[in-house]
Amino acid sequence: MSSTEPTELRHTALDALHRSLGATMTDFAGWDMPLRYGSERDEHLAVRTKAGLFDLSHMGEITVTGPQAAALLNHALVGNIASVGVGRARYTMICQADGGILDDLIVYRLAETEYMVVANASNAQVVLDALTKRAEGFDAEVRDDRDAYALIAVQGPESPGILKSLTDADLDGLKYYAGLPGTVAGVPALIARTGYTGEDGFELFVKPEHAVQLWQALTEAGEGVGLVPCGLSCRDTLRLEAGMPLYGHELTTALTPFDAGLGRVVKFEKEGDFVGREALAEAASRAEQNPPRVLVGLIAEGRRVPRAGYPVVAGGAVIGEVTSGAPSPTLGKPIAIAYVDAAHAAPGTEGVGVDIRGSHEPYQVVALPFYKRQK
Amino acid sequence: MSNPQQLRYSKEHEWLSAADENGVATVGITEFAANALGDVVYAQLPEVGDTVTAGETCGELESTKSVSDLYSPVTGEIVAANQDVVDDPSLVNSAPFEGGWLFKVRVTEEPADLLSADEYTAQNAG
Numbered sequence: 001m002s003s004t005e006p007t008e009l010r011h012t013a014l015d016a017l018h019r020s021l022g023a024t025m026t027d028f029a030g031w032d033m034p035l036r037y038g039s040e041r042d043e044h045l046a047v048r049t050k051a052g053l054f055d056l057s058h059m060g061e062i063t064v065t066g067p068q069a070a071a072l073l074n075h076a077l078v079g080n081i082a083s084v085g086v087g088r089a090r091y092t093m094i095c096q097a098d099g100g101i102l103d104d105l106i107v108y109r110l111a112e113t114e115y116m117v118v119a120n121a122s123n124a125q126v127v128l129d130a131l132t133k134r135a136e137g138f139d140a141e142v143r144d145d146r147d148a149y150a151l152i153a154v155q156g157p158e159s160p161g162i163l164k165s166l167t168d169a170d171l172d173g174l175k176y177y178a179g180l181p182g183t184v185a186g187v188p189a190l191i192a193r194t195g196y197t198g199e200d201g202f203e204l205f206v207k208p209e210h211a212v213q214l215w216q217a218l219t220e221a222g223e224g225v226g227l228v229p230c231g232l233s234c235r236d237t238l239r240l241e242a243g244m245p246l247y248g249h250e251l252t253t254a255l256t257p258f259d260a261g262l263g264r265v266v267k268f269e270k271e272g273d274f275v276g277r278e279a280l281a282e283a284a285s286r287a288e289q290n291p292p293r294v295l296v297g298l299i300a301e302g303r304r305v306p307r308a309g310y311p312v313v314a315g316g317a318v319i320g321e322v323t324s325g326a327p328s329p330t331l332g333k334p335i336a337i338a339y340v341d342a343a344h345a346a347p348g349t350e351g352v353g354v355d356i357r358g359s360h361e362p363y364q365v366v367a368l369p370f371y372k373r374q375k
Numbered sequence: 376m377s378n379p380q381q382l383r384y385s386k387e388h389e390w391l392s393a394a395d396e397n398g399v400a401t402v403g404i405t406e407f408a409a410n411a412l413g414d415v416v417y418a419q420l421p422e423v424g425d426t427v428t429a430g431e432t433c434g435e436l437e438s439t440k441s442v443s444d445l446y447s448p449v450t451g452e453i454v455a456a457n458q459d460v461v462d463d464p465s466l467v468n469s470a471p472f473e474g475g476w477l478f479k480v481r482v483t484e485e486p487a488d489l490l491s492a493d494e495y496t497a498q499n500a501g
């Protein structure tokens with residue numbers, strides 16, 4: 001079907017490798033990305049029990065440097081970025097002046113005055129533009145580094161062992177949400193203990209010209225322990241089981257972090273003004289007085305799968321909306337994340353269903369996440 | 376992947392066996408369609424006694440990422456639905472032309488535009 005493919009799709013440094021592995025490719029945010037190599041269910045279970053290898057080169061890296069890099073990020077984002085130690089990472093958000101979420105981000109502090117902001121592929125340009133605009137008046141530089149990095153993730157319980165065989169870096173000393181520069185399989189890399197699967201794992205930021213060498217070394221190192229290449233399809237079911245929000249589904253410009261149940265990422269106590277402060281303060285007090293819809297987990301009793309946008313119902317009335325849904329390979333049942341009215345949000349609430357193309361299928365309300373790894 | 380020569384195919388990726396002496400043909404989806412869907416996790420099949428119409432929906436197949444309507448390639452009466460597939464929808468992926476068949480239909484009318492294996496293969500090669 002190559003004749004109908006739009007020519008402007010971007011390809012990662014690993015594109016030829018994916019094709020040689022027989023990947024089914026998909027257009028994701030303008031990138032031609034692997035959806036799956038074989039069975040997405042097998043890939044999912046490999047990450048839960050052994051290890052999986054992901055190409056995440058579509059993610060958007062933006063470098064912020066300069067004497068006022070910390071001050072700029074504190075102004076531009078809702079988190080307290082100045083308090084992040086060198087070598088650590090933080091989950092945060094960038095909001096509009098009206099408090100609406102522009103994107104969720106991970107910010108790594110690489111040095112005293114150097115940060116790497118990682119945006120979702122679909123929002124990378126929006127985030128870059130916003131940061132560039134918000135940098136006016138600050139002694140800091142915002143640099144588009146999307147082409148400077150390939151990103152490879154190795155996730156799953158076997159991932160520390162796999163990586164240890166390829167690097168001298170102190171992985172035991174590397175905490176969750178931290179990153180350190182090192183060499184992996186002879187390739188310079190920023191080694192981060194982060195991920196989006198609910199498992200222990202690492203994300204390796206490398207130069208695109210080193211991506212193939214690194215991928216192959218990881219593949220060989222993981223051969224004996226069940227490492228498999230994994231596509232975006234299982235990445236989505238993994239993050240769904242782990243209860244992690246996805247931009248465009250659980251997070252949108254129509255919601256503030258308080259509406260999304262993530263008000264904790266907004267740090268009003270930090271120094272200086274930040275974009276959205278006033279609107280977010282209002283959103284916080286509104287949420288306190290009049291609880292907004294709550295993000296909950298739903299587990300099917302039957303086998304029909306809820307999809308984003310399907311109404312959640314109780315007593316014949318619509319009480320919410322599904323934001324993400326899929327069959328859960330770990331639970332063996334369909335699951336969903338949904339925003340529901342606070343009155344129906346308590347785990348165990350009776351009589352909740354999802355309208356699946358006209359039929360009200362019974363669902364159990366549970367607290368998120370669906371899956372938590374044993375440490 | 377190869378599409379069995381003895382079957383005929385709809386543009387919507389169903390396959391149809393030759394009718395037996397009672398005029399009953401077996402219907403499934405092709406390996407091409409099964410691969411495109413990904414892991415099938417739920418199959419809603421027509422029920423015995425249902426009348427199905429060529430080109431119209433008669434069920435649905437749900438996979439990890441999507442739900443797809445199931446079309447009947449012919450008009451007729453359903454005489455069997457594959458309970459094995461209802462119990463284990465992954466059969467559609469693992470054996471689309473064999474154990475993963477979907478239903479049997481007593482054919483009363485079939486459209487003229489069903490494809491041969493070679494024509495169907497050509498349709499999906501472009």
